[in-house]
Amino acid sequence: MSASPQPEIVTLGCRLNIAESDTIRQLAGAGTAIVNSCGVTQQALKDTRATIRRLRRRRPDAELIVTGCAVAMEPDAFGAMPEIDRIVGNSVKLLPASWGARPNAVRPGGVTRAFVGVQNGCDHHCTFCAIPQGRGANRADPIADVIARIAALVAAGQREVILSGVDLASYDDHGAGLAVLVERLLVQVPGLERLRLSSLDPHAIDEALFALLTQEARVMPHVHLSLQAGDDLVLKRMRRRHRRAEALRLIERLKAARAEIAIGADLIAGFPTEDDAMFANTLAMIAEGEITHAHVFPYSPRRGTPAARMPQVDPAVARDRAARLRAESAALLSRRLRSQIGSVQQVLVERPGTRGHTPDFAEVRLASSYPVGQVTGVTITAAAADHLTGTIIA
Incomplete structure (x- = not known):
């Protein structure tokens, strides 16, 4: 072989x-x-x-x-x-x-978009999570190192970068937070066309980061929040730092400041002790917050975590609730996509040259192939349940 x-x-x-x-x-x-x-x-x-x-x-x-x-x-x-x-x-x-590689062996990867890890570990110890055990305490890559890495990626042809971390919003390089990193990155790497942020703890989004999410054109209008639940008692038992009203106020402010923002969320269905009324609060929050990109997981106990010792929800019930959350979010996504028919969207063309994403992270399928790695204007001609179809503007 x-x-x-x-x-x-x-x-x-x-x-x-x-x-x-x-x-x-x-x-x-x-x-x-x-x-x-x-x-x-x-x-x-x-x-x-x-x-x-x-x-x-x-x-x-x-x-x-x-x-x-x-x-x-x-x-x-x-x-x-x-x-x-x-x-x-x-x-x-x-x-x-x-x-077994040389210290200078790292080469930039593909030609369109790159995930760049800038933060690791977590200090918050949510009751369902074993991440601190697996990744340790919160720590950040130095801003200068991050900028150098991304500059090399852009020089190699990357058009879009996604900053990633276990608890990205808690990024802290000797007092410089995530907003400072983003500000310096945008100034020092002017060739970076599109910047995305991975999942953010709503409690940790300060005013400086909020301003970048809503006012900076190169920061894409897609905010993914680590919500986990939409019921206050469940959030308290999860040991989350936000409550339902705080999350909804944040979403309302984001949309008021930048109307095109799409909202994503991480959600857990069937957390221990969750009853029908608690689940109904989470289900209702999807509609209230217009959460169109929901990453939903049925709760699965992790040995050694406090939640694993709480009264458990039947796994079949958790799976059913997860399916209902996904269906609610999918319906909102379908409606959002239909509203974009006839619009012109700037699409980053990705492999194999007939697909890409709009700034708000809607998938677009192109009527004809176009060079990979290019950002091009596309007229949206149709919408399916989970994607758009469009024609490249000559």
Whole structure:
């Protein structure tokens, strides 16, 4: 069997893992098979084990390496898996030496959009979450380092960057927060055309960051919030720092200041003790906040977390509630997409040259192929349930 020109990487979990996998791809040896794992829930651990076994069956001759939160949280259990050749710790997985690469070996990745991890760890200890165990305390990459990395990506042809982190809104480089990072990045990398931010804790969005989200044209009008629930008692039991009214006020302010903003949210269905009335509050919040990009997960207990010791909701009920949340958000997305028929949108064309995204992150399918990596005007001609169709303006 011939070696692959690049390592094969299977990425599980969050956007930060996606960003880290992009770096690992530049460091790891050809022909290796890598799982960048997630351990946020028991289901995530189960999925990681199943992924490792499938990858080993498919790549029997490859060196199979596992990194990520799952192996950080349960090193002995994963260390005993016969399918794994080597484990790379979470704290060293971005170091060239961990993969046998030279210190200057990292090369910019693709040609359209890049996930760039700038923050890691979390200090908040939500009752459902094991992230502090897997990734440690909140820490940030220095602003100068982030700007240098993104400048190199832009010079290599990237048109859009997504800043990612475990708790991105808590970014803190010696007192300089996320707003300072974004401001300096936009000034010092003028060639960066489009900037997105991954999931933000609503409680941590200060006025400076709010102004950038609503007034800076190069910051895309798509705000994804880590809401988790829409009921105050559930939020309290989750140990979240915001309450329902605070989240809805923030969304109302965002939309009032920048009408084209699309709202996304992370939501958990079936959190322990959630009854029908509590769930109804979360369901209603989707409509009240016009949440069109909902990332919904049925609750899955994680051993060692406080929520795992609370009275549990039947998993079938949690799955049903998750489906209802997704359906409500999907209906709002469909309505939003229909409202854009006839408009002209600036679309970043992505692989394979017939698809891309608008500034508010609506997917657009093009009637004809266009060079990948270009931002072009597109007349929207039709809308399906989950995407737009458009024609490039000559």
